[in-house]
Structure formats: C-alpha cells, structure tokens
Amino acid sequence: MNRAALAPVGDAFEESLGAFFGQGLDYVDGAVAELVRAEGERQARGIELIASENVVSRAVLEAQGSWFCNKTVEGYPGARYHGGAEIADSLETLGEDRACALFGATQANLQPHSGSQANLAVFSALLKPGDRVLGMDLKCGGHLSHGSSANISGKVYEIKAYGVRPGDGRIDMDQVRDAARAHRPKLIVAGGSSYPRALDLAAFRAIADEVEARLLVDMAHFAGLVAGGVLDNPMDHADVVTTTTYKSLRGARGGMILWNDEGLSRRLRAAVFPGVQGSPLLHMMAAKAVGLGEALQPAFKHYARRVQDNARALADEMMAQGLEVVTDGTDTPLVLVDLTALEIDGQLASDKLAAIGITCNKNLIANDPRPASTTSGLRFGVSAMTSRGIGEAEIRRVGQWIADCLLGRMTDRERVRRDSEEMARGFRYYAVSG
Numbered sequence: 001m002n003r004a005a006l007a008p009v010g011d012a013f014e015e016s017l018g019a020f021f022g023q024g025l026d027y028v029d030g031a032v033a034e035l036v037r038a039e040g041e042r043q044a045r046g047i048e049l050i051a052s053e054n055v056v057s058r059a060v061l062e063a064q065g066s067w068f069c070n071k072t073v074e075g076y077p078g079a080r081y082h083g084g085a086e087i088a089d090s091l092e093t094l095g096e097d098r099a100c101a102l103f104g105a106t107q108a109n110l111q112p113h114s115g116s117q118a119n120l121a122v123f124s125a126l127l128k129p130g131d132r133v134l135g136m137d138l139k140c141g142g143h144l145s146h147g148s149s150a151n152i153s154g155k156v157y158e159i160k161a162y163g164v165r166p167g168d169g170r171i172d173m174d175q176v177r178d179a180a181r182a183h184r185p186k187l188i189v190a191g192g193s194s195y196p197r198a199l200d201l202a203a204f205r206a207i208a209d210e211v212e213a214r215l216l217v218d219m220a221h222f223a224g225l226v227a228g229g230v231l232d233n234p235m236d237h238a239d240v241v242t243t244t245t246y247k248s249l250r251g252a253r254g255g256m257i258l259w260n261d262e263g264l265s266r267r268l269r270a271a272v273f274p275g276v277q278g279s280p281l282l283h284m285m286a287a288k289a290v291g292l293g294e295a296l297q298p299a300f301k302h303y304a305r306r307v308q309d310n311a312r313a314l315a316d317e318m319m320a321q322g323l324e325v326v327t328d329g330t331d332t333p334l335v336l337v338d339l340t341a342l343e344i345d346g347q348l349a350s351d352k353l354a355a356i357g358i359t360c361n362k363n364l365i366a367n368d369p370r371p372a373s374t375t376s377g378l379r380f381g382v383s384a385m386t387s388r389g390i391g392e393a394e395i396r397r398v399g400q401w402i403a404d405c406l407l408g409r410m411t412d413r414e415r416v417r418r419d420s421e422e423m424a425r426g427f428r429y430y431a432v433s434g
Helices: 003-022 030-045 058-064 086-103 115-126 152-156 173-183 201-210 223-227 262-276 282-295 298-320 346-355 383-387 392-406 413-425
Strands: 107-109 132-136 158-162 187-190 214-218 240-244 255-259 334-338 361-363 377-381
Touching (some): 030 413, 058 282, 086 107, 086 223, 086 255, 086 282, 115 152, 115 214, 115 262, 132 173, 173 201, 201 214, 223 298, 298 334, 298 383, 346 361, 346 377, 346 392, 392 413
Parallel strands (some): 132 158, 132 187, 187 214, 214 240
Antiparallel strands (some): 334 377
16 A cells, blocks of 8 residues: 555545634535525515414524534434433433423424424324324315325325315314214324314314224414414324424424323334434424423413414405405414415416515415416415514505505505515514625
C-alpha cells in the first residue's frame, strides 16, 4: 500500500471536519438555503388557509433541529435495541406524560411518523386482514386512512361507509346505527379530514357497544380544540384515539395514539414497532414534546377559542357574501365551500385565490360529480393565521375577498393581492432574512 498517496486524502478529510461542524447552510449549500428563504418569504406574505397547516413556535423549530437528529433507537423506553438510549428514554417518557396529561389518557404512543401511520397501527392492532370496518366515506369528509380503496386500509380490510344527509351535510346517526347493525363491523371510525361539525361521540359509543365493535376516533383536525377545552374529549368515549400533532394542535408534524385500556397496550405498541415502522424520529419526538408542553399552558385555551371563533366568522362572512358553506357553518377549525352552483371546479378556484395571496385546497364534497383531481369544493382552515394573530375583523375581510374572487365581483385583483400581502405581513412571523 502506498501510504504517501493516502496522506493528502487523510489531510483533506481532517480539514473538512472544521467545515462539517462549523459551516452553516448558506455556506455549504446556497441552492437549498435560497429555497428555504423563499419558502419563508412565501409564508410570511400570504394568507394561509390550508386546514392541515399551522405555524409552530421557535422552540419547536429548535427541537426539530436538535442533536436528537443524530440518534437512532428502536423499541420503547427501557427496552431498546440500540445502546446510548437513556436520554432518548427520558425524552419519550416526558412526551408521553404530557400527552396523557393534556388529553386525560393513561397511555400514549408518540412514535408514529404521521396520523396515517397511527391509524394503520390501530387497524393492525385491533383487526385481522379481511375484518370489517365502518368509517366515513371519503367524499363526505372521511380520510384516506379510514378505508379508501386507494389506501392500504382499503386493500387489507373490508370497508363499509356511512355518509352525510343530502339536505344539511351532517352525519345522520340513525344511518350510522343502521349501517352498523347491517354490517356488524369489528371497528367503527369517527372523524375525518373535511367534516366541519362536532361529532356526537356518545352516540358513536352507544352504536359501537350495541354491535360489539371497537370505536376509534381520529381527532387530527380538531385535537387543538379538544386540548383547549372547546370541544368534547374523545377519550371519554373511544377505545382508541389517534391524532396528528400539528394542525390545530400547533406542534411538530407527526402522529400519536392515545388509549386508557391497559389490555390494549401490548398490541398497540407492537403494531407501531415493529409492526408498521422502525426507529422513531427522535428529533421530531423532541419537537412533539415541546408542542404538547405548550398546549398544556393556559394561553393555549385562548388560542383554541379564537380558532373556533375565527372559523365561524369566516363561514358566516362567506355565506353572507353569497357562497354556499357545507353544513351552514362549522364547529371546528375548517370550513368547506360547495362550488357546484358556480360552475367552477376546486382546482380553478384555488388557483384564482392563490393569485390574490390566499392559499387553500380543493376538496371533494358529498356526492361530488367531479374527480379528486379537480373536485367541486374548497377547504379552508384558520389555525395557521390564528397562530399569527388574526382576529374576526380581519378574517371577515378575507371572507369578502374570497367571495368577490369566486363570484366574479373583483375588479382590481392586483390591488387585492397587495392588500392581502399587507395584511399578512402585519401579523407576527419569524424573521425570514438576515
């Protein structure tokens, strides 16, 4: 071996370590740094009304970028498959304790990487392949992971669906009961991705008991309102509760499972690991723990109340301006608009709003005649802008802009785009450049 030939390589590697540990993103990768700044600027100047988004605290951001990013563990506290896990054990236990305190649960699992993986783990723990599940139809506000044929949940299990009443867009609990009696599911799923009303949790529990089914409540979109005491706690009724840890809960991206029955613990934990995933993302778990700690503070109750107030104000204003709002209002952070009377699809409508600085998403509505690629609905959510400080007066003005844009009443789109940007920049946000 020619050791002399290797020396320069070794020297170059030693020299590179200083840059590796000392140089920031701007110096190391200017292309990505510029994209990060551009995304920050986009967020800062826009009215963000995507229901599945929120704005996290600087503390959550710091936890996500912490040294926990370097650590791998598998298993659970006290029973890991990797060494050096004692601090990770303390972190996971802290996060679980905070989750239990926040939602009145006795057991929690913070390892799921997403709400969909949390749901898949629960299905895997409580069901055998081919078992029957009763969940909300995707077009009526359900979620892909509740049994859509496009999702693994719809491929492994036999899915039966309940919907909403044609007249008012609300869940008909008599229909749910009839479907449960007819199909005798092993699991009933309550909750979804675009249903704007509070769930009748006691009725779901009674139906599940009648047909001897387990009840899963997915509170991903309204978990923050539960944490803030604005909506009823599903833990008082469900066998298992799943949620994302962002959206209205305003924490890091990821999923979580909550339950009280110790008899389910072994199955639920094993379904997450090794069932549907390997190592948890410890840096995200650290950020989840921070977000849960923030939600335990008294100020979060005021935030949750304002989210609901803002959502109702947005719905009321859009209706007053001539738009059709599904269920004529909302109890949650989201508002769903039906565009069928306007002969405009959701994709075109969302593009028009984006051009004036308002971001939302196209969404299916009940019995939607259009495909998911275009849809006949728009979904709005107020969690992110509420985190930045928007109030009812401003959100009503946004509702007027939305209606004017969609109803063809807007004569000066460029002026409105400037006004919406001025409004957005008037609310708190991180320092984007520097």
